[in-house]
Structures are given as C-alpha cells and as structure tokens.
Amino acid sequence: MTNAPQFIDLPDYQELPIEEMLRRAQTFSREMQRRRTVREFSSRPVAREVIEHCLQAAASAPSGANLQPWRFVVVTDPATKRKIRLAAEAEERDFYERRAPREWLDVLAVLGTDANKPFLEIAPYLIVVLRTTHEVRPDGSIVKQYYSAESVGIATGLLLTALHVAGLATLTHTPSPMHFLNQILNRPSHERPFLIVVAGYPAPGAKVPAIARKHLEEIVTWHQP
C-alpha cells in the first residue's frame, strides 16, 4: 500500500501572542508595500547563496496534490543572457508593432515599456520559471499535473517576495510567446515557460512608473450573509 497516508507533527508550529501577530502582519505588509517592479538594473554581482535561499522559499509553495510542477532555470552567463534578450526583443517588437490589440497598448502606456529589454543582459540573474504539464517517472509512466498554473503562480509569488525581502529588485517579465526559451535552454516541451524573474540590484537612480495600487475597499468584501 504505497499510497497510504502517514502523518507527522506539524513542524515547528508556534502560536504567537496577538500583539506579536499584529506586529508581524503589519511589518510584513509595510515591507511588501515597498516592492516595485524595476526595469533598470545594475550589473553588480549578487551572491549565488542568496538566490538559492530564495529558490528554496519558492519551492515551499503549496501545490495541487503536492505535485510541485515548477522548474527554475537560473541563467547568469552573458552568452545565454544575450540569446534570451535577442529572442525576447524580436517577440516584443512583433507584439508592440503588430500583434498587440489597441486596448492592451493602452493599459501598458502608463508603464512606459517598449520592445527594448536591456535588463535581460545587464541584471546578474534571469530566473526562468517553467511549469510542467506532466511529469515523466523513471519507469517512463506519466503523471498528469493538477492546477499547475495556480501552483506555479504561488511559487513565483514566494520567489518575488523572498528576493524583495533579501533586498533585491525584481522584474516579472513575460515576452510572448516564450517557446524560444525551450530551445535556448534545452528544455523538453512538457516544461512550459511561465515567466522570467529578472533579479539584481537596481541601477543607481532607477525610476519606476508612478502608478497606484487599489485600496482594500475596492478589492476586499467582508461577506455578510
């Protein structure tokens, strides 16, 4: 009976006094309000161990049926970064000049983005997040994935959070389509590129668009039956 459940104690659970709970929730919320997507990076190196810890945090994400359908390819070498930049810029040029519907360009306008993606070469780390559509067991049998997009989205959120808390700047980048990453990174077709997390120090004097977040009243309803 290999699939019979076995249980262990909840690891290191510690209940907090309400004051401490409040303090931590507020401190973390304040920290996360400071996170911004950065598009101007410094080429200053960042210790690999920092990135490893952040990936470990990402890999702690919950996932549908614990299938952990994420893969992370960490790119640091200049030649591969250049290939990714050139391929991404080709897709992005086609997007901005031909494929993008007017309404999409309208909502992008406030960000001031265009088809040029120098950060793909300048930032020290490109973390390519992939989503597996199925897993191939060593015996060749196939395990289908459930809720893989939701699971990888949550893992990516944890990765961005960990990188931010570690004091790094990030950019969530989604050149579309992204099949070129399978080819450049030599990944099988059941690993679908999900997005690229660009990480590093912000460039000195980096600017970000002056955009606002929705107020809680707009996005949260405390349901009353």
Ligand SMILES: Cc1cc2nc3c(=O)[nH]c(=O)nc-3n(C[C@H](O)[C@H](O)[C@H](O)COP(=O)(O)O)c2cc1C
């Ligand atoms: C799924 C996803 C895809 C994104 N793709 C891009 C992208 O391709 N290029 C880019 O410059 N920003 C991209 N962004 C960043 C958003 O534009 C950014 O998160 C948004 O404008 C809010 O700004 P903030 O992150 O500074 O709060 C993406 C964000 C998400 C969550």
